[in-house]
Amino acid sequence: MKFDMKVENKRVIITGSANGIGSSLARAFSERNVQSMILVDLDESNNSTLAKKVGGTAYKADVGNEDEIIKLVDYAKQNMGGIDIFCSNAGISGAGGLLSTSNEDWNNIWNINVMSHIHAAKHALPMMLEQGSGYFMNTASAAGLLTQLGAAGYSVTKSAAVSFAEWLKITYGERGIGVSCLCPQGVRTPMVEDAPEIVGSLVSIDGLLEPDVVANEVIECIEKDQFLVTPHPEVLEYMKIKASDPDRWITGMQSLTKQLIESFPEAETMLKDLNEEEDSS
Numbered sequence: 001m002k003f004d005m006k007v008e009n010k011r012v013i014i015t016g017s018a019n020g021i022g023s024s025l026a027r028a029f030s031e032r033n034v035q036s037m038i039l040v041d042l043d044e045s046n047n048s049t050l051a052k053k054v055g056g057t058a059y060k061a062d063v064g065n066e067d068e069i070i071k072l073v074d075y076a077k078q079n080m081g082g083i084d085i086f087c088s089n090a091g092i093s094g095a096g097g098l099l100s101t102s103n104e105d106w107n108n109i110w111n112i113n114v115m116s117h118i119h120a121a122k123h124a125l126p127m128m129l130e131q132g133s134g135y136f137m138n139t140a141s142a143a144g145l146l147t148q149l150g151a152a153g154y155s156v157t158k159s160a161a162v163s164f165a166e167w168l169k170i171t172y173g174e175r176g177i178g179v180s181c182l183c184p185q186g187v188r189t190p191m192v193e194d195a196p197e198i199v200g201s202l203v204s205i206d207g208l209l210e211p212d213v214v215a216n217e218v219i220e221c222i223e224k225d226q227f228l229v230t231p232h233p234e235v236l237e238y239m240k241i242k243a244s245d246p247d248r249w250i251t252g253m254q255s256l257t258k259q260l261i262e263s264f265p266e267a268e269t270m271l272k273d274l275n276e277e278e279d280s281s
Contacts, residue, residue: 005135005178005222009035011080013072013124015063015116016090018043021139021187023050024215025087030054032219036080040072041090063090064111069119073127082127085222088120089139089182094153106153113157117164128177135178137222138165142185142235146242149257169227178225180218185232187214 012029016022017039023046026039037056041047044060051058059075061068076083094109095101117138128134143151144158162181169179186208214231221229230236242249 005085005133005225007032007034007085007219007222009033010084011035011076011082012037012085012087013040013076013083014038014087014089015040015061015120016139017041017056018046018050021182021184021211021214021218022087022089024211025089025218026050026054026056028212028215028219030056034085038072038076038080063088063116063119064108066115066119066123069116070123073123076124077127082131083124083134084128085135085137086120086124087137087139087218088117089137090116091139091141091158093151094157096150096152098152101153109153109157110160113154114160114164117161121164121168125172125177129172129175133176135180135222136165136168137180137182137218137229138168139182140165142183142230142232142238145183145235146238147253149253149260166227178222180221180225180227180229182214182218182229183235184209184214184230185235187211187231 007029012034014022014025014029014037017026018041022039022041026037029037037051037054038059039047039051039054039056040059040061040063042060042062044058047060048058050056057079059072061072063069073083091113092109094113095105117136121136124134124136138161140161141148141154141158143155144160144162147155148158162183165179165181168177173179188208188210209231217231218229220226228236
């Protein structure tokens, strides 16, 4: 079922709102005269400042904790009367590699990058189904479609986030529930700007986009009920290549890994799994 979800006068939740794409989404929704917004982040200082600027309500929560999502949904029901659009945007980069990662590393990134989307849908869906409409915008990454070198946890969780968003739309799309999944490459956010040079170079291969540009495209896709939001058009082309010849794609990614190790001194540390394998052989 295709439908129009105009964002004007809608009740919106945005997680990961204090910085980057989340703060740009808050500004973009505000410019389009939404009825109300709850901005969710652990960064109380930046989040409160933003909320005052855009006319939203700042709310502190750990989105990887199901109990806190339950409380958030109840808060939205009491203070906004319901939820029309839930932007499950929070995410982390997590630890790199595989061999040196701990169960705690995996649990942390899994809870934030995957379970936060699942908790949001599980507890906001009943309200949306009762009112006959609702929309989920889940932020994933191009890494969820194409893999990110050196980052097993990030690649796996973002892939799972895409898969869950797709399942959600397939299962509930005919019942008035829209779903969009944001999968950008490089965006000028603190996560990218604070990362090692090799990471910044890798994700910005097709250019770094400003978060405001991404936020505006997200809203356009919500209003068109478009599933994949790919601000970098190259991502769709890469997906076609990967789907048409997976072995060729993997070979190309292996070659790119070798090039990175040769070009960046810190690459050997970031991709330390390769060195650890060599040392143990």
